[in-house]
Amino acid sequence: xxxxxxxxxxxxxxxxxxxxxxxxxxxxxxxxxxxxxxxxRRHFRELLQGSTEGIASNIxxxxxxxxxxxxxxxxxxxxxxxxxxxYSLTEAGIQLLPVLAQLGAWGRRHRPTTPDLAIRAQLLxxxxxxxxxxxxxxxRHRHLGAPDPGTRVLARLTAAHEALAAKTA
Amino acid sequence: xxxxxxxxxxxxxxxxxxxxxxxxxxxxxxxxxxxxxxxxRRHFRELLQGSTEGIASNIxxxxxxxxxxxxxxxxxxxxxxxxxxxYSLTEAGIQLLPVLAQLGAWGRRHRPTTPDLAIRAQLLxxxxxxxxxxxxxxxRHRHLGAPDPGTRVLARLTAAHEALAAKTA
DNA sequence: TTAACTGCTTGCTATTTGCAATCGGTGGAT
DNA sequence: ATCCACCGATTGCAAATAGCAAGCAGTTAA
Numbered sequence: 310x311x312x313x314x315x316x317x318x319x320x321x322x323x324x325x326x327x328x329x330x331x332x333x334x335x336x337x338x339x340x341x342x343x344x345x346x347x348x349x350r351r352h353f354r355e356l357l358q359g360s361t362e363g364i365a366s367n368i369x370x371x372x373x374x375x376x377x378x379x380x381x382x383x384x385x386x387x388x389x390x391x392x393x394x395x396y397s398l399t400e401a402g403i404q405l406l407p408v409l410a411q412l413g414a415w416g417r418r419h420r421p422t423t424p425d426l427a428i429r430a431q432l433l434x435x436x437x438x439x440x441x442x443x444x445x446x447x448x449r450h451r452h453l454g455a456p457d458p459g460t461r462v463l464a465r466l467t468a469a470h471e472a473l474a475a476k477t478a
Numbered sequence: 479x480x481x482x483x484x485x486x487x488x489x490x491x492x493x494x495x496x497x498x499x500x501x502x503x504x505x506x507x508x509x510x511x512x513x514x515x516x517x518x519r520r521h522f523r524e525l526l527q528g529s530t531e532g533i534a535s536n537i538x539x540x541x542x543x544x545x546x547x548x549x550x551x552x553x554x555x556x557x558x559x560x561x562x563x564x565y566s567l568t569e570a571g572i573q574l575l576p577v578l579a580q581l582g583a584w585g586r587r588h589r590p591t592t593p594d595l596a597i598r599a600q601l602l603x604x605x606x607x608x609x610x611x612x613x614x615x616x617x618r619h620r621h622l623g624a625p626d627p628g629t630r631v632l633a634r635l636t637a638a639h640e641a642l643a644a645k646t647a
Numbered sequence: 648t649t650a651a652c653t654g655c656t657t658g659c660t661a662t663t664t665g666c667a668a669t670c671g672g673t674g675g676a677t
Numbered sequence: 678a679t680c681c682a683c684c685g686a687t688t689g690c691a692a693a694t695a696g697c698a699a700g701c702a703g704t705t706a707a
Contacts, residue, residue: 330508422492535687541688
């Protein structure tokens with residue numbers, strides 16, 4: 310509450326990588342973004358119960374608050390249910406897709422991933438920036454009300470994942 | 479110290495993004511990698527005093543230990559000084575460059591960066607994957623003993639940064 | 648009326664973070 | 678031989694954060 314210096318300097322440095330890490334450098338923020346992008350989860354309960362990692366509800370509430378404050382998400386009321394809230398990605402949030410794609414590509418190569426969860430990272434890597442742009446346009450449609458680009462990138466990623474998940478189940 | 483279950487499952491899930499975050503999802507790990515890549519820092523003291531973010535020595539020691547354990551760095555003795563240690567990037571560590579490039583590109587667009595620190599992210603983004611590969615070959619030369627590719631990507635990035643830093647100083 | 652569901656909070660403990668000081672050892676200069 | 682700056686860390690401590698379990702007040706459909 311107190312402000313000891315005239316103008317508080319909240320940042321460790323002006324380095325782009327550092328500033329990105331100040332916003333995203335924890336174990337959960339990008340998991341939430343991931344689930345919103347690839348799982349199309351928009352409600353608190355969906356995010357809470359959907360992720361296999363099992364985020365705690367207070368952590369999720371805190372992250373959603375921070376991500377909204379940081380301008381990566383917006384929160385609005387759900388017209389169909391007075392108590393529901395809908396979270397949407399902003400343009401800045403959508404532009405995290407290449408970061409997630411590279412992170413997934415790296416994880417797939419260097420960490421012990423499971424096949425059904427790695428397939429999306431693989432398709433995203435093989436598709437390259439062109440596929441990322443198509444996916445980002447789909448996200449702009451779903452989250453920002455942009456016109457439907459007509460592509461089905463998310464549907465293809467999801468189908469590939471579910472086909473593999475069914476095999477191993 | 480105790481192992482309550484027969485075989486501990488240390489991972490929250492087998493998702494590539496999650497596994498990458500389990501290794502890199504904190505406020506310092508990628509800062510250390512960044513300084514080793516772009517600042518060519520190889521010693522504990524260089525990493526400690528070089529970064530503008532001011533990492534604490536115990537945190538740095540902990541991160542170096544973890545990154546070595548995770549296979550992103552190696553540690554060896556410095557032949558010129560019995561007490562010095564030299565840290566090197568492994569191939570897995572070097573392959574984090576595209577992640578850092580995307581993270582920097584995002585930070586430059588969406589966070590309040592300072593010009594002299596943003597120029598490297600800009601050049602890296604404009605250069606694209608071809609430039610990244612050249613830089614990674616330089617890193618393989620410096621850290622893994624691969625033949626000198628003869629390129630000067632790091633030198634160009636550093637020169638651009640220092641030119642801007644001199645202006646604003 | 649009731650029961651399931653909504654986003655989110657609370658109380659609690661365990662872990663992590665960050666700061667400041669310091670450690671035992673090294674090696675160059677005097 | 679003695680000093681002293683430097684080496685990679687470690688320690689003690691306070692503050693912040695993470696994570697678990699339970700619960701909140703309000704909403705909706707049955």
